[in-house]
Each structure stands twice: as C-alpha cells, then as structure tokens.
Amino acid sequence: ETGVTQSPTHLIKTRGQQVTLRCSSQSGHNTVSWYQQALGQGPQFIFQYYREEENGRGNFPPRFSGLQFPNYSSELNVNALELDDSALYLCASRRQIQETQYFGPGTRLLVL
Amino acid sequence: KQEVTQIPAALSVPEGENLVLNCSFTDSAIYNLQWFRQDPGKGLTSLLLIQSSQREQTSGRLNASLDKSSGRSTLYIAASQPGDSATYLCAVRGRTDSWGKLQFGAGTQVVVTP
Numbered sequence: 001e002t003g004v005t006q007s008p009t010h011l012i013k014t015r016g017q018q019v020t021l022r023c024s025s026q027s028g029h030n031t032v033s034w035y036q037q038a039l040g041q042g043p044q045f046i047f048q049y050y051r052e053e054e055n056g057r058g059n060f061p062p063r064f065s066g067l068q069f070p071n072y073s074s075e076l077n078v079n080a081l082e083l084d085d086s087a088l089y090l091c092a093s094r095r096q097i098q099e100t101q102y103f104g105p106g107t108r109l110l111v112l
Numbered sequence: 113k114q115e116v117t118q119i120p121a122a123l124s125v126p127e128g129e130n131l132v133l134n135c136s137f138t139d140s141a142i143y144n145l146q147w148f149r150q151d152p153g154k155g156l157t158s159l160l161l162i163q164s165s166q167r168e169q170t171s172g173r174l175n176a177s178l179d180k181s182s183g184r185s186t187l188y189i190a191a192s193q194p195g196d197s198a199t200y201l202c203a204v205r206g207r208t209d210s211w212g213k214l215q216f217g218a219g220t221q222v223v224v225t226p
Contacts, residue, residue, distance in 0.1 A: 004155070033212035042116070042201055042216030043156070056210025090155055092212070099144060099205075101212065103155035 004093050004104035012110045018079045021107045023091035025072040031096050032074040034066060037088040037106070049074060050096060086111045114139045114206055118217035126225050131189040133220050135202035140180050143205045146214065147176050147187050150199045159200075160187070164207075192224045 005024045013019050025032050031050045035043035045058035049068035063079040072093070078085055088108050092101035115138045125131060135145070144163045148156040160169045160176040162185070168177045173190040189196055199221045203214035 031212060040218065042203070042218045043214075045213045045215070048210055048212035056213050058213065088153075092156075094212070096211070099146075099161055099211070100158050101214070103148075103157070105155045106153075108153070 004091060004102050006089075006091055006104040006107050008107060009105070010108045010110075012112065013081050014112050015081055015083060017081050018077065019081060019109060021076045021078075021089050021091075021109070023074045023076070023093075023104055025074065025091075025093035026102050029093035029095055029102070030072055031094050032068060032072065033092045033101065034074070034076045035090040035092065036060075036085075037090060038084075039087070043090055046076070081111045083111050085109065114204065114215050116202060116204055116215050116217040118200075118202060118220050120220060121218065122221040122223075124223040124225060125192055127192060127194060129192055131187075131192050131196065131222060131224075133187040133189075133200050133202075133222070135185040135187070135217055137183045137185075137204050137215075139206065140183055141207045142180065143207050143209070145176075145178055145185050145202060145204050147174075147185075148201045148203065150201060150219065152199075156201065192222075194224050194226050197222055197224050 033048040034046040037043040048056040052068045067075045088106045090106045092103045146161045147159045162178045175188045199219040201219040203216040
C-alpha cells in the first residue's frame with residue numbers, strides 16, 4: 001500500500017496570487033480531508049471530499065476551494081492569497097467507514 | 113464551540129522516565145478522541161483512537177485514557193526513549209461533525225534526553 005503523498009513540498013507565493021496544492025490518497029481510500037496548520041498551532045479543518053463532492057467544511061472563506069478526482073486524488077485551491085495563509089497544508093485520506101485518517105507530509109506555503 | 117487544550121506546551125524528560133501528556137476539551141458530546149504524533153516538518157501519525165464509549169486504549173508502551181464527563185484524556189508513554197521526541201497532538205471528533213472533521217489541540221512538544 002502506498003502512503004499519502006503531497007506536492008509540492010514547499011512553495012513561495014506573493015500576496016494576491018493563487019495557489020494549487022495536490023494530494024494523492026492512499027490506495028483504496030475514497031475520502032480526503034484538508035487541514036491548515038499555522039506555526040505552533042494544531043491543524044484546522046478546511047473541508048472534506050467524498051466521491052468528488054464536498055461534504056463538510058470548516059470555518060474558511062470561499063476563496064479556499066477543492067476538487068476530488070475519480071482516482072481519489074485531490075486539489076486544494078486558494079485564491080487571493082493573504083499573508084495569514086502561510087502555513088503547513090495537510091491532506092488526510094481514509095476509507096469512508098473508517099475513523100483512522102492517514103496524513104500526508106504536507107505542503108509548506110509561504111506568502112510574502 | 114469545542115475548545116481543545118493541551119498543557120504543557122513543551123516537556124523535557126530524561127530517557128527512561130514515563131511521560132504523561134494531558135488533553136482537555138470543553139464539549140463532552142464527542143464521538144471519539146485520537147492521539148497523533150508529529151515529527152518536525154512532517155505529517156501526523158495516528159497513535160491511538162478511543163471511542164466515546166471506551167475508557168482507555170493501549171498499544172505497546174502507549175496507553176490513553178478518556179474521561180468524557182470531565183472532558184479529559186491522558187496519554188501515557190512508558191519508559192521514554194529519545195525516539196519518542198516529537199510533538200503529540202490530541203484531536204476530538206464531535207457527535208455532529210462530519211466524519212473527517214477533527215478539532216485539534218496545539219500539541220505538546222516532547223524532548224527525551226539520552
């Protein structure tokens with residue numbers, strides 16, 4: 001079984017730009033969640049996708065959007081980047097009926 | 113609104129000592145509680161998951177207890193080793209939350225010195 005992978009590992013953007021982060025789920029997992037982790041804080045839930053539909057969202061503005069593809073890979077898109085968007089972005093995948101989530105290594109985003 | 117707190121924020125112990133990490137939450141209407149480990153710059157690894165109906169879970173040197181009524185969980189790591197150095201996070205899933213939504217504490221950073 002391959003693990004959860006994310007790309008890129010690091011990214012630097014400037015304020016106002018747009019960014020796309022990618023996640024490849026673990027084999028057999030049909031649900032993916034995205035989290036934002038600011039330095040020194042715990043991860044915060046952004047949203048979850050199941051069968052290509054968003055079915056749960058945290059307290060994040062609409063400029064945070066996502067996609068899940070038929071092969072269960074996923075993207076997180078952030079428009080109009082702000083300095084506070086600088087964080088580690090984690091994706092986690094699981095089978096729908098399982099509680100245990102498997103996290104990827106994350107993408108570290110720096111907004112200047 | 114659920115608040116998850118972990119105290120202390122950092123902890124340093126000599127090798128061989130037992131570790132006791134605390135987690136508290138304000139809303140007892142949880143579905144389960146999980147403990148994760150995070151190594152610097154890395155993702156999270158699930159250590160233990162306790163369902164709301166359970167009192168504790170054990171895996172090797174790790175034991176986690178849950179007292180839902182008082183809003184507390186404790187992670188015990190026996191006979192600590194330098195390889196246990198990491199940040200430990202607890203997370204709860206609320207009864208009305210979607211399956212993937214976990215609410216995390218800020219973590220306890222642990223250093224085990226040889």
